[in-house]
Amino acid sequence: MKAALLAVAVLGTVAIVILAGQRASAKESGPARAKAAADRVRPLLTRDLTKAGLSFGSPVFIRIFKEERHLELWMQQPGKQTYKLFRTYHIAAMSGSLGPKLAEGDRQAPEGFYFVPRSRMNPNSNFHLSFNLGYPNGFDRAHQRTGSALMVHGNKVSIGCFAMTDPKIEEIYTLCDAAHNNGQDYFRVHSFPFRMTANRMAQAKESKWHSFWQNLQQGYDLFEKSTIPPNTTVQNKRYTFQ
16 A cells, blocks of 8 residues: 555656646747757857857858758858858758749748748747748749748748758757847848759759749859849849849
């Protein structure tokens, strides 16, 4: 009898500890969650940024390549307009195939030129941390494309989003959040089907998306030449660049 009571007491203590941990986890939401993530990753980021000649809080720019499953995070070099590649992250999960997103529910990840103001940063995400790309943009709307909540987020699951591991989204989110806090009104996200080299574009010439991809390649080439993210507008249902 005493042994049974002792077992019940022990199980009760374990349950209390588990519940306490769940409550603590539940409390870590919103700004507190983002701060906890930043506290974890900032020391390593600061060390590596210093080695690269970059600064924590500098403006950021993101490029995504679907075929290679790469997310590049570039940062503006101190005292210059040009950007330098800081990290290349592996995209842990991504649904769909090469080609743009066309409609809500098609499970496609978007391709095109997007931007993220502070209002699209979401520390309360169900997928740890996230930011919304702003799909559909002006180009997508001009082509009657539909969809919503297309994000870069954690948790390694995707239905049309670009999903990272939680440790990697903590780094990405922290650097983007720091750039916002330091005065960057928005950061650009350029999403491509693949690295748009001449050889890869030649391989894609029979695709129904080749003309669309040629338009994307214009923006890709401008950044490749200057390492300054181009300003992008939409005219006559096409992207134009400055």
